[in-house]
Amino acid sequence: MRWLALIALIAAPLASPVAAQEEIVADLSQNEVAITTTFTGSEILIFGAVKRGAEVDETYPLHALITVAAPSAPVVVRKKDRVAGIWVNTEEVHIDSAPAFYAIETSAAFADTISDTEDLRYRISTDRAIRVVGAAEESDHPEDFQEALTRIRQTQGAYVVDEGGVTVTDEVLIRSSVGLPANLVEGDYEVRIFLTRNREVVSTFETSIAVNKVGLERFLFSLSRERPLIYGLMAIAIAIAAGWLASAAFRVLRP
Numbered sequence: 117m118r119w120l121a122l123i124a125l126i127a128a129p130l131a132s133p134v135a136a137q138e139e140i141v142a143d144l145s146q147n148e149v150a151i152t153t154t155f156t157g158s159e160i161l162i163f164g165a166v167k168r169g170a171e172v173d174e175t176y177p178l179h180a181l182i183t184v185a186a187p188s189a190p191v192v193v194r195k196k197d198r199v200a201g202i203w204v205n206t207e208e209v210h211i212d213s214a215p216a217f218y219a220i221e222t223s224a225a226f227a228d229t230i231s232d233t234e235d236l237r238y239r240i241s242t243d244r245a246i247r248v249v250g251a252a253e254e255s256d257h258p259e260d261f262q263e264a265l266t267r268i269r270q271t272q273g274a275y276v277v278d279e280g281g282v283t284v285t286d287e288v289l290i291r292s293s294v295g296l297p298a299n300l301v302e303g304d305y306e307v308r309i310f311l312t313r314n315r316e317v318v319s320t321f322e323t324s325i326a327v328n329k330v331g332l333e334r335f336l337f338s339l340s341r342e343r344p345l346i347y348g349l350m351a352i353a354i355a356i357a358a359g360w361l362a363s364a365a366f367r368v369l370r371p
Contacts, residue, residue, distance in 0.1 A: 138178075139167045140311050140321045142290065147323070149296060150330045157298045160184070160325060162221075164290045164309060176314040178287040179222070179229045183240060184294050184325070186217035187303035188247075193261040209261035213247040216301045217274050221281035221292045231315040238310065238317065242266055242275055273297050300327050 142164025149158050162182055191211040196203050220242065222229045235241050248262055269275040274297065282292040290309070304324045311319040 137168055137170050137172045138311060138313075138318050139169075140164050140180075140290070140309055140319045141167055142309050142321045142323070144307065144323060144325065147325055149300070149325060149327045151300060151302070151327065152330055155298060155300075158296045160294045160296060160307075162290075162292045162294065162307065162309070164321065166288050166290070166311065166319075173313075174287070178284060179224055179312045180282045180284055180290050180292075181223070181226075181229055181240060181310040181312065182219075182221040182282055182292050182294070183245075183306075183308045184217070184219040184296075185215040185245060185306045185308075186301055186327075187305075188213040188215045188245075190214075191265060193265050195261070195264075209248075209258050211246060211262065211265060212249045214265060215245055217297070217305070218242055218245050218269075219276040219278070219294050221278050221294060223280070223282040223284045223290075225279050226277070229315065230310070230312050230317070234312070234315065234317050238308075238320075240308075240310070242277065274299075296327075302328055 142162065145161035145163075146158075149160075166178070191214045193209050193211060194205045195207040197206040199206065220226070220240065226241070230240060235244060239245055243262065243266065246262055246265065248258055266275060276295075282290060284290055296305075304326055307323050307325060309321040310317050
């Protein structure tokens with residue numbers, strides 16, 4: 117038994133030599149995004165290089181996948197049907213966790229870049245980034261609600277898949293850019309980079325982007341959450357003042 121254990125220990129690193137020989141080292145053009153009143157979106161440049169400790173088997177080409185995910189939160193998806201000529205909510209499903217923004221960039225077609233087993237392991241594809249646990253108790257077809265959520269957010273530009281969006285140069289340099297929309301939610305956005313050969317992950321890298329409101333946006337957001345009464349009174353006062361000024365201007369300009 118001792119000999120068998122020793123042989124297993126020796127054979128373990130030899131069974132997957134690529135995983136031990138290649139490593140991704142990467143960085144971002146910026147690690148913070150400030151949301152101001154004039155914020156219209158941002159573009160993050162992601163770049164990196166592959167370190168190799170020894171000669172690798174290049175039978176299969178090197179590919180890369182990059183994901184950028186906003187903080188996840190529960191979502192309720194409702195289905196509308198016409199009842200007595202009126203559209204009403206007839207069914208709803210609670211999605212346990214879904215990112216408000218999710219982008220996937222790949223160096224080739226997704227299916228050619230990673231296997232289904234590895235996708236399941238790392239939860240890379242959009243459907244697997246969404247967690248639906250107890251939906252089967254709420255609907256006979258919970259997958260329809262998950263697909264509807266994905267479709268809606270794709271239409272809104274919140275879920276993006278860009279096959280070929282990652283450039284791999286000489287199997288050494290990796291480069292990509294991810295556009296962040298204007299309607300970002302605050303929080304730490306998780307950035308993951310995967311190197312693959314033969315559709316198997318050989319190296320991973322993780323970092324994050326801090327997205328925060330600043331200036332007037334931060335003041336109003338904090339006031340609405342921490343002092344809702346003051347925020348409401350201030351909003352009413354501004355509306356009254358704006359209406360009075362518009363009325364006064366109209367009287368002055370009216371012939």
